[in-house]
Each structure stands twice: as structure tokens, then as C-alpha cells.
Amino acid sequence: MPRELASLNVGTITIRHLLPSSTMDDGPLHVVVFPWLAFGHMLPFLELSKSLAKRGHRISFLSTPRNIQRLPKIPSQIASRVNLVSLPLPKVDGLPEDAEATTDLPPPKVQYLKKANDGLDEPFTRFLQEASPKPDWIIHDFSHHWIPPIASMFEVPCAFFSIFPSSTLVFIGPPSEMKLGGQRRTPEQFTKPPEWISFPSSAAFRLHEAQVFTEHYQNNASGFSDFRRLELIIQGCKLVAVRSCKEFESDWLALLEELYKNKPVVVPVGLLPPHVQESIEDVHTDTTGAVAQVFGWLNGQTPGSVVYVALGSEATLSVELVHELALGLELSKVPFVWALRKPAGMASDVEILPKGFEVRTRGLGVVAMGWIPQLRVLAHPSVGGFFTHCGWSSTIEGLQFGHPLILLPIFTDQGLIARIMEDKKIGLEVPRNEENGSFGREGVAKAIRLIMVEEGGEPFRCKAGKLKEVFSDKESQECYVDNFVRCLQNHRAKQG
Ligand SMILES: *[C@@H]1O[C@H](CO)[C@@H](O)[C@H](O)[C@H]1NC(C)=O
Ligand SMILES: CC(=O)N[C@H]1CO[C@H](CO)[C@@H](O)[C@@H]1O
Numbered sequence: 001m002p003r004e005l006a007s008l009n010v011g012t013i014t015i016r017h018l019l020p021s022s023t024m025d026d027g028p029l030h031v032v033v034f035p036w037l038a039f040g041h042m043l044p045f046l047e048l049s050k051s052l053a054k055r056g057h058r059i060s061f062l063s064t065p066r067n068i069q070r071l072p073k074i075p076s077q078i079a080s081r082v083n084l085v086s087l088p089l090p091k092v093d094g095l096p097e098d099a100e101a102t103t104d105l106p107p108p109k110v111q112y113l114k115k116a117n118d119g120l121d122e123p124f125t126r127f128l129q130e131a132s133p134k135p136d137w138i139i140h141d142f143s144h145h146w147i148p149p150i151a152s153m154f155e156v157p158c159a160f161f162s163i164f165p166s167s168t169l170v171f172i173g174p175p176s177e178m179k180l181g182g183q184r185r186t187p188e189q190f191t192k193p194p195e196w197i198s199f200p201s202s203a204a205f206r207l208h209e210a211q212v213f214t215e216h217y218q219n220n221a222s223g224f225s226d227f228r229r230l231e232l233i234i235q236g237c238k239l240v241a242v243r244s245c246k247e248f249e250s251d252w253l254a255l256l257e258e259l260y261k262n263k264p265v266v267v268p269v270g271l272l273p274p275h276v277q278e279s280i281e282d283v284h285t286d287t288t289g290a291v292a293q294v295f296g297w298l299n300g301q302t303p304g305s306v307v308y309v310a311l312g313s314e315a316t317l318s319v320e321l322v323h324e325l326a327l328g329l330e331l332s333k334v335p336f337v338w339a340l341r342k343p344a345g346m347a348s349d350v351e352i353l354p355k356g357f358e359v360r361t362r363g364l365g366v367v368a369m370g371w372i373p374q375l376r377v378l379a380h381p382s383v384g385g386f387f388t389h390c391g392w393s394s395t396i397e398g399l400q401f402g403h404p405l406i407l408l409p410i411f412t413d414q415g416l417i418a419r420i421m422e423d424k425k426i427g428l429e430v431p432r433n434e435e436n437g438s439f440g441r442e443g444v445a446k447a448i449r450l451i452m453v454e455e456g457g458e459p460f461r462c463k464a465g466k467l468k469e470v471f472s473d474k475e476s477q478e479c480y481v482d483n484f485v486r487c488l489q490n491h492r493a494k495q496g
Helices: 039-054 065-070 107-118 121-130 147-153 166-172 207-217 226-236 246-260 276-281 290-299 319-332 374-379 392-400 414-423 441-452 455-471 474-490
Strands: 005-010 013-018 030-034 058-063 082-086 137-140 158-162 239-242 265-268 306-310 336-340 365-369 383-388 405-407 427-429
Touching (some): 030 039, 039 065, 039 392, 058 065, 121 147, 137 147, 147 226, 158 166, 239 474, 265 474, 290 365, 336 374, 374 383, 374 392, 383 392, 383 441, 392 405, 405 441, 414 427, 427 441, 427 455, 441 455
Parallel strands (some): 030 058, 058 082, 137 158, 158 239, 383 405, 405 427
Antiparallel strands (some): 005 013
């Protein structure tokens, strides 16, 4: 029975496996990869692309000109197989000149980027028409709801790559729940786990998070809510490739399969832990010497003593809360490296740090304004904990080095990830006001001290240390990519 789905029992969960077909062509695939216009999406899509290219497959990585220019360098051994393709971004009222990624915009303007993104359908169609060899697969993001219908005109199958863990997709639920007209209508209803989660879990939002999360169900300038996009994607694609593995998420992966009822098929692609070696090649010019200063300082610290603080490239806190965070760090007396960026759209005369902070904490820690190589900092022996916004990519990077986490989720699914990390005793959340999300310096200092130095934090340090075996196990993570490639090969597009 060629090209049929069969269930294969592997370990504790059932993973769906595509049986090899006798007519299978094992030649290299041509895979088109098209992420949402956000670096938090483009970078994991690029990791997946590099993984496929290392196996000899050809990649056409699609984005817009300024985004392509800002991508990290592709390692030279595989660069010839990764074709970076710039599609021109249409102009849209409300979208500032030169803004091509979410990082270029304050959050309220992102809706205009979604609208402009929808205008990429035409250049995308032209690309498919002209692509040679004809692509075998298109791997795309939640945002490109127009890809499956265009791809089907060319008879090319589509896979949705979820940079979110399967727990997030489970919480969102089956396509029938991807609108507020489903079972949940109000933010309050997102503050408890949905009924389809069949095992004990704290996966739910706090009220202040739920208020922000439910915006994903609302129409915006583009006329499509984020979850309407996701609904169309789930209905239109053949595979859902999730950045996950059964060693960490077996229960969630099994539940996601059940929710989607094999339409589409769920395939974990592994955690795709990035390689420190490659990130070293990816040198931004250290024009101010700030990066050298951070590493010089880190080299002089006691092993495992430093907390690395980074809230991602897009997460934004109000200036008041950044100040509380700063004062909490100071109060904790724990050595720190803080990667701090002034968010897009913040007035230039706003003081992002509290008065006198840098003088008072001289010697205790360093604040790096601008870009710093996160992976290399996390890999440094002096670092012993990670204060994070719980984006899935950052969480993976932290656990790859066995760091226990201090959790300060900010938006999208970060609250859910924080709850799950706390359930698993890998991290501790900074206590926040349920209604408005505010927090105080004392709470920050207490959470940092517990995770970094106090005896009560030992179970967290121990559990996170053990998870390093899973998150940094290149061999088993590579097996997931191999399995994914087999799925792609078994269902590649017919040529000619
Ligand atoms: C949040 O609520 C708390 C308690 O009601 C209040 O003290 C605090 O000022 C509020 N913070 C913001 C930013 O509204
Ligand atoms: C999910 C999303 O992007 N929602 C935005 C829709 O537009 C309003 C402004 O009109 C923003 O406040 C929301 O964040």
C-alpha cells in the first residue's frame, strides 16, 4: 500500500509515519520556504532550511529585500543550495517607508505589515511559475493564508511550519475554535485550560495576557485575523511540522494529532537547536566594542553565577516596568548581563534605565544596548540562569545549555509557555498583577535569587540541567529532521 498513512508505535506515543512508496524518487528536493516577516519567524525557518540543505536538498528562501539583507550569513558549505529570493513588498497606507519586518514597527502598526504581506501573493505566483526545477514542497507560516490555493494550482503540496510548540497549537484548538465564535468568546474564558486538554495542566492565560491574546481573533487592517489565517492554513496544508520533540512534548503532540484528526498530519521536526559554531560566523560588526566588553566581563566571573536577561527582539515593556526590572536586578545582587533594546517607536529622550542605575551596578553587571550574540552568551560558562520572555526559540536556546529560567512572558503564547515551564519545574515566574500585568522590583529580585543562588532553587537547577540532555542531543534531534524529510519525499510534487 504505497503512499498511505500507517501508525507506528515508537516508545510511548504513536507517531504517524508515511510508508515508503516503490515509485519514490530519492533525488534532492526543491523546497520553497516562506516565513512571516518577523525575525522571530525567519530565523527558525532559516534553521530548518539549513538542516534540509545540509542533507543535499535545494532551498528557495523567500522574503523581502531588506529582510534578506539582514539575515545571518549562511555557512559556506551549504550556501550554494540556499537561494535567497527577494519579493518586493507592496506599499500600503499606514506602513512606514522601509518597514519590512515587525521589528521595524511599534505593535499597533503590525496590521499594515500583514496587509502588505498579503500583496506578496502576486510576486509569489510569478516565482512559482518561473521556478526551476519545479518545487516539490512549500513550507510556510501561519500568515500566508493565500499560499495553499496558489500552490494547488501548481500541484505543489504545502506544509505549515509551526515555530510555536504543540502546546500552543493545542490551546488554540481545532480549526472550528479559531474564531471568537467558537466555545470561547471573552478574555476570561482564556484564563482556564480549554476542555479538550485531557490531562492536568496550567496552560492558560492570566487575565492581562488573555486581553492581548484575544486580539489575534480580531480583524485588522488586513481584513484577516491571525487565527482566521491559521484556520485557512490548517485546512489547506498537508503537513503541520512542529518545532518540538516527543521527549519534551509527547502528551501535547499526541493531543494535537487527535485534534487535527490527521488533517493535516502532524510531524515533529525536532527542536532545531541552533549551533554555537555557526553563530560565531554570524558576526555583526561590533562597532562600539560593546560585545567584546560583555565577553571580557563574563570571562572574569565565577562559573554559573551570572543571570542573562533578555526579553527578545520584539517584546516590549513600558518604561516603568523596565525600571522595576532594573531595580529588581540591582536588589538581587546577582551578577547579570542584560541585553536591552529600546523598542521601535519609543521617543528618543526617554530614559530607559532608572537614574544612576549604571553607576550603582558597575561591577555587578553589564547592560548591552543593541545586538549581542545570545547563543554565545548562553553558552558561556559564567552564565547559570536565563531571565526570559519565554519565546519558544529563546526557551530552546536556554535549555540547550541547561539553564533554569526566570519567566517574564510578554505576548502571544509566551504566557502559556511560562505556565508549562513552571509545571515542569524548569522555571519560576515573576509574580504579576493579574489584571494589569504590573510587577515590582521585590518580586523580580526574589525570583532571580531563588533560581540563581538559594537552596530552594535546587530542584529547578537540577531539572533544567537534566533537560540539557534532550535539548542539546543533536543526534536524536537530527532524527526528527530525517523523518520529516522522508515525509516530504514520499509526498513530493509530480514533476513535469
Ligand atoms: C496595576 O494595579 C495595581 C493594583 O491595583 C496598581 O497598584 C498599579 O498601579 C497598576 N499598574 C498599572 C500600570 O496600571
Ligand atoms: C493582532 C493584532 O495585530 N491586533 C491589532 C489590530 O489593530 C489594533 C489597532 O487598530 C491593534 O491595537 C491590535 O494590536
